Amino acid sequence: MKPDNVFIKNLRSGESFAVYPIIQTTGVLLQNFDPGAIPASFTAVKGVGQDGQTLQDVAMDPRFITIEAAIIGNQNNTIDDIKKQIDHIINPKDEILIRTLKNGEYREIDGYPDGTVQYSTDYKTSNDVLLSFKIEFQCFDPYFRDKNGDSIKIETWIPKFKLFTFKAGGIKMGVQGPKQIEIINDGDIDTPIEFLFYGPALNPKIILNGDKFIKINKQIVTGDLLYIYSDYENIKVEIQNGGVVTESGYGYIDIDSDFFLLEQGKNIISYSTEGDNIPQTVFIKYKNRYFVI
Known part of the structure; x- marks a missing residue:
């Protein structure tokens, strides 16, 4: 047809x-x-x-x-x-x-x-x-791929406000959100993933199914973006600010990192950072890949 x-x-x-x-x-x-x-x-x-x-x-x-x-x-x-x-x-x-x-x-x-x-x-x-x-x-x-793909935001903060009281805790402007998300790859083959960490973050780490991981040993300051692309043939690790690449991140890749692909079927993706640094936002982007149109 x-x-x-x-x-x-x-x-x-x-x-x-x-x-x-x-x-x-x-x-x-x-x-x-x-x-x-x-x-x-x-x-x-x-x-x-x-x-x-x-x-x-x-x-x-x-x-x-x-x-x-x-x-x-x-x-x-x-x-x-x-x-x-x-x-x-x-x-x-x-x-x-x-x-x-x-x-x-x-x-x-x-x-x-x-x-x-x-x-x-x-x-x-x-x-x-x-x-x-x-x-x-x-x-x-x-492989044919989706035109637009999917962009998924992992909530790092959930909005919450309580009036000031004399009880323990005082004012709470927000609570930390979940650090993992389930993604279904409906394509015919594993597919590369884009990760976007909006600082601050210290030594951010992305984990697939609790096993494979990508870790960048670098402090990402507020206002900076850590961009990771996991394609075997075109791996990218960049520090960006205002859409401009300010520094290559290759030198900060942890030696045990595995630039994994999003596997067919169900995937659990989680992230972690060290210290009290919690990213403003974490985005995951990907396009399913297919044998036929």
Whole structure:
């Protein structure tokens, strides 16, 4: 089944165009969208005299996506004008965002054009009113992901106010909130996580299921943000202020840290800090990843 639409954007220039499966007066008509399959590579060893082999690892290879469409022109928008725009956007040296909409759900994937746009030379599909073309993409990260993802706030303080009394405790402006949260990963594969600690915090630590953890041996002062991204291929640890990176956090990573992913199914994520430092806010962000749209 074709998507309801496909949005294509050059991530360098920001230019984009969309294709639809319904004929329009002018624009680009989607004829076929092939999301491809993800090939798997197996690493196995064979012992002396062993029947068969012993599987050691399974790695997923890049995905190839093919989009077939047709430019439909009229007096206001000629085929040449639209073709020029598409050629400018589909640059094999640039990373391209491919976003699909199907049954009300958006999915995204990034890829590189596997060459320039292939245009038809058959007069039936290459004439004054119609020009068919094909674009092939190689997606090195082969998973589709949610468009917006989820952003979850762990409450570090729960608002509470009591009038002053002579009883023990006096005025209470707030109480400490829960330090853990349950997250369900409904995707087909484990997925990277973003953590945002708004200071103050001393040696903050994120724990997954009471076992794996990421710890940063650093004092985060009020006004600063500790940003952690757990992707194996693109790990980030940054100290930010006002949206600007002020310091790299790599040198503060605890030696026993494990930059874990959000596992499929139920996950319990908790955090801790040392001393009396309690972060203003802790956010967790992630995007589920899927085999298909």
